[in-house]
Amino acid sequence: MSHEFAPEVRRAVLAHMNGDHHDDNVLIARAFGPDPEATTAEMTGFDGAGGDWVVGPDAVALRVPWLGGSITERAEVRREIVALYDEACRRLGVPARPH
Numbered sequence: 001m002s003h004e005f006a007p008e009v010r011r012a013v014l015a016h017m018n019g020d021h022h023d024d025n026v027l028i029a030r031a032f033g034p035d036p037e038a039t040t041a042e043m044t045g046f047d048g049a050g051g052d053w054v055v056g057p058d059a060v061a062l063r064v065p066w067l068g069g070s071i072t073e074r075a076e077v078r079r080e081i082v083a084l085y086d087e088a089c090r091r092l093g094v095p096a097r098p099h
Contacts, residue, residue, distance in 0.1 A: 002047045002048035002049035002050075002070060003047060003048025003049075003070065003072045004047055004048070005046070005047065005048075005077070009074050009077075010045065013043075013046065013077055013081075014043055014045070014046075017043040017081070018043055022041075024081075024085050025041040025042060025043055025053060026038060026039065027085060027088040027089060027092060027094065028041065028051075028053065028064065028084050028085060028088045029041035029053050029056075030088065030092060031087065031089075031091040031092050032062065032064045032084070032088065033055050033060065033062040034060070035056060035060070036092075038055050038056050040055070040056055040057070041053045041054070041055045041056070042054050046077065048066075049065055049066065049070055050063055050064050050065040050066050051066070051080075051081065051084065052064075064084060066080040066083070066084075067080065067087060068080055068083060
């Protein structure tokens with residue numbers, strides 16, 4: 001069973017990702033999901049094994065495992081989301097912004 005983060009941690013991360021990083025969510029969805037043309041994506045959850053997004057108008061569920069393996073600490077969530085973003089940019093041939 002993967003690590004479950006406290007509700008306040010989940011709320012804070014999801015609010016940040018969906019409020020400040022909409023374009024990053026879309027890049028991750030395009031790179032890791034079945035639709036390379038997706039225009040919308042919302043991060044809906046995460047645990048120690050990976051992150052969850054809902055993609056597109058059909059609300060397709062997307063689960064992406066963390067690239068660095070399982071995590072248990074809040075600070076590791078940021079590291080893993082940044083890794084997904086960087087890998088998405090690499091896969092899509094999009095320049096990544098500095099972190």
